Amino acid sequence: MSLTEDQVQQIATLARLKLKPEEHAELVDKLSRIVDFVDHLSEADTEGVVPMAHPLDVAQRLRPDAVIESDERDRFQENAPSVTDGLYLVPKVIE
Amino acid sequence: MDLHAKTLTELAAGLDSGEYSSVELTQSLLERIAAHDEKLNAFVTVTSDNALAAAERADQARAAGEGGVLNGLPIVHKDIFCTRGVKTTCGSRMLDNFVSPYDATIVERLAAAGAVVLGKANMDEFAMGSSNETSFFGPVRNPWDLDRSPGGSSGGSAAAVAARLAPAATATDTGGSIRQPAALTGTVGIKPTYGRVSRYGMIAFASSLDQAGVITRSAEDAARLLGVMAGFDERDSTCLNEPVPDYVAELGQSIEGLKIGLVRQHFDEGLDADCSVRIKEAIAVLESLGATVVEVDMPNIDLSVPTYYVVAPAECSSNLSRFDGVRFGHRADDPEDLLDLYCRSRGEGFGDEVKRRIMTGTYVLSAGYYDAYYLKAQQVRHLIADDFKNAFEEVDVIAGPTAPTPAFKLGDKVDDPITMYLNDIYTIGANLGGFPGMSIPCGFVDGLPVGLHLVGHHFDESTLLRCAHAYQQVTDFHTACPEDFA
Numbered sequence: 001m002s003l004t005e006d007q008v009q010q011i012a013t014l015a016r017l018k019l020k021p022e023e024h025a026e027l028v029d030k031l032s033r034i035v036d037f038v039d040h041l042s043e044a045d046t047e048g049v050v051p052m053a054h055p056l057d058v059a060q061r062l063r064p065d066a067v068i069e070s071d072e073r074d075r076f077q078e079n080a081p082s083v084t085d086g087l088y089l090v091p092k093v094i095e
Numbered sequence: 096m097d098l099h100a101k102t103l104t105e106l107a108a109g110l111d112s113g114e115y116s117s118v119e120l121t122q123s124l125l126e127r128i129a130a131h132d133e134k135l136n137a138f139v140t141v142t143s144d145n146a147l148a149a150a151e152r153a154d155q156a157r158a159a160g161e162g163g164v165l166n167g168l169p170i171v172h173k174d175i176f177c178t179r180g181v182k183t184t185c186g187s188r189m190l191d192n193f194v195s196p197y198d199a200t201i202v203e204r205l206a207a208a209g210a211v212v213l214g215k216a217n218m219d220e221f222a223m224g225s226s227n228e229t230s231f232f233g234p235v236r237n238p239w240d241l242d243r244s245p246g247g248s249s250g251g252s253a254a255a256v257a258a259r260l261a262p263a264a265t266a267t268d269t270g271g272s273i274r275q276p277a278a279l280t281g282t283v284g285i286k287p288t289y290g291r292v293s294r295y296g297m298i299a300f301a302s303s304l305d306q307a308g309v310i311t312r313s314a315e316d317a318a319r320l321l322g323v324m325a326g327f328d329e330r331d332s333t334c335l336n337e338p339v340p341d342y343v344a345e346l347g348q349s350i351e352g353l354k355i356g357l358v359r360q361h362f363d364e365g366l367d368a369d370c371s372v373r374i375k376e377a378i379a380v381l382e383s384l385g386a387t388v389v390e391v392d393m394p395n396i397d398l399s400v401p402t403y404y405v406v407a408p409a410e411c412s413s414n415l416s417r418f419d420g421v422r423f424g425h426r427a428d429d430p431e432d433l434l435d436l437y438c439r440s441r442g443e444g445f446g447d448e449v450k451r452r453i454m455t456g457t458y459v460l461s462a463g464y465y466d467a468y469y470l471k472a473q474q475v476r477h478l479i480a481d482d483f484k485n486a487f488e489e490v491d492v493i494a495g496p497t498a499p500t501p502a503f504k505l506g507d508k509v510d511d512p513i514t515m516y517l518n519d520i521y522t523i524g525a526n527l528g529g530f531p532g533m534s535i536p537c538g539f540v541d542g543l544p545v546g547l548h549l550v551g552h553h554f555d556e557s558t559l560l561r562c563a564h565a566y567q568q569v570t571d572f573h574t575a576c577p578e579d580f581a
Contacts, residue, residue, distance in 0.1 A: 003458075008454070011461070012454065014457050015454055015457040016416075016419075016434075016437040017450055017453065018439045018442035018443075023447070027454060030451055031455060033511075034455050034512060035458070037400075037401055037404065038401040038472070039401075040398065040401045041398060041468070041471050041472055041475055042467070044395065044471070044474075046471060049474040049475075051470050051477065052480060053473060054529075055303060055480065055529025056290055058335065061332060076196050078196070079192075079424075080421075080423060081420065082426070090421055091433050091435075091436055092432075093433055
């Protein structure tokens with residue numbers, strides 16, 4: 001296995017994913033296979049090649065910094081799991 | 096009246112001549128969905144009431160001598176496009192309860208042109224999959240053989256169109272998600288140039304690769320829809336301000352003198368031998384129409400799939416970090432603290448394949464691995480894009496197979512991610528370089544459809560559509576209908 005159980009746990013922590021024990025075991029196997037597969041990239045000679053962040057060679061547009069949207073907070077918050085007085089509620093962060 | 100058997104173009108003529116109304120047409124397709132979709136599972140949501148109301152408005156507009164170019168024509172949206180007031184799930188438990196507060200740009204544009212939306216199509220979860228088996232709502236079945244996959248991620252869109260439940264559907268393609276299902280279901284699928292169609296309101300998977308397109312039953316229908324969807328949109332910063340040609344008007348031009356390139360690696364042992372025969376026959380048809388064929392060299396194309404499986408998961412891990420159980424989407428019950436809320440909401444809300452991609456992406460972006468994987472992949476991506484650019488110095492279109500095999504059995508590849516990923520071996524290159532790609536039906540192997548893949552230069556969807564249309568004028572594979580859905 002190219003990835004250890006600890007490494008997979010570390011990645012899950014970074015990714016904010018709570019894994020069940022059986023998912024964890026399976027991910028060690030499958031992620032290792034994926035990593036072995038993408039390791040083929042090391043075969044390519046990329047000396048001096050510019051990394052390509054974007055398929056088309058264009059600059060990002062700018063627009064005037066003007067207000068174009070109206071406030072629709074109430075409508076958007078209809079999808080929220082928990083709100084009060086326009087605020088999103090989460091478990092207590094500071095004691 | 097077998098309205099379901101007609102193409103979008105034929106239906107437009109029927110509506111224009113007053114042979115039937117949009118309400119009659121919509122009603123008949125809704126009845127067909129009700130009768131057949133249980134077998135296919137192509138729909139996550141059927142929007143009957145909205146559809147009938149839109150059809151009624153279209154009929155009124157027509158009576159008043161008004162209405163857009165798609166007035167009264169029924170379509171389906173892949174459930175990745177936000178539709179105001181309608182559940183938009185992206186095939187995930189994470190968004191099972193999400194009712195979009197706004198419309199995607201393409202939803203808006205198609206509605207403004209008069210299209211009637213029958214419902215939302217099933218798909219692989221967050222468009223991550225090549226078999227439609229990763230959907231929270233269960234797999235879609237292939238109308239040509241219900242034990243087989245329709246491909247993915249736009250499996251619901253493809254199955255609905257192939258089974259004549261709708262004449263056309265929107266879809267999205269990050270590594271082949273329009274073209275591979277089109278190939279596996281005997282339909283036409285086009286993924287335009289990156290930036291040609293707005294991604295506003297299209298739930299993001301890998302932002303530098305994602306592009307919206309359509310699945311239809313003819314090149315002409317694809318041209319009709321794409322003409323409405325394409326074009327600049329202020330709300331998508333990567334949408335390009337390039338003129339959109341009249342795709343339908345350009346269809347009729349001959350392909351005499353068109354130069355077609357073949358890539359050697361696309362015909363090696365990875366391709367099913369019988370599929371290879373169908374592809375070569377199709378290329379011979381294009382030659383008989385006046386096209387010339389040459390071999391083009393793409394030395395880096397073999398690295399497309401590993402490159403994609405670094406770049407796409409990296410972007411996915413970043414894009415999907417927005418699903419945190421706070422503002423919308425699934426939230427775990429009784430969280431202990433904020434971290435527990437995030438981790439459990441995401442652990443419960445995402446399925447296995449999505450978790451694998453988030454994890455892969457997190458790994459390749461993490462400290463110590465970024466240079467070896469992400470940066471390296473972006474360099475190889477440049478080499479692959481250059482292979483395409485060099486090829487387009489010599490040829491107008493690159494042709495080959497869309498998928499290595501015809502439709503495979505459901506369950507056959509779910510346990511091995513690499514085998515599943517290799518389904519997109521011929522399509523991924525176009526996404527990495529932002530080039531437009533198209534799949535058209537070109538025959539059958541053991542009763543299952545095979546797709547011919549065409550890739551064009553940036554912004555040259557017209558040539559792909561013209562080539563496909565010319566082919567469809569002298570062949571009838573695109574009109575074949577699965578027996579149980581005639």
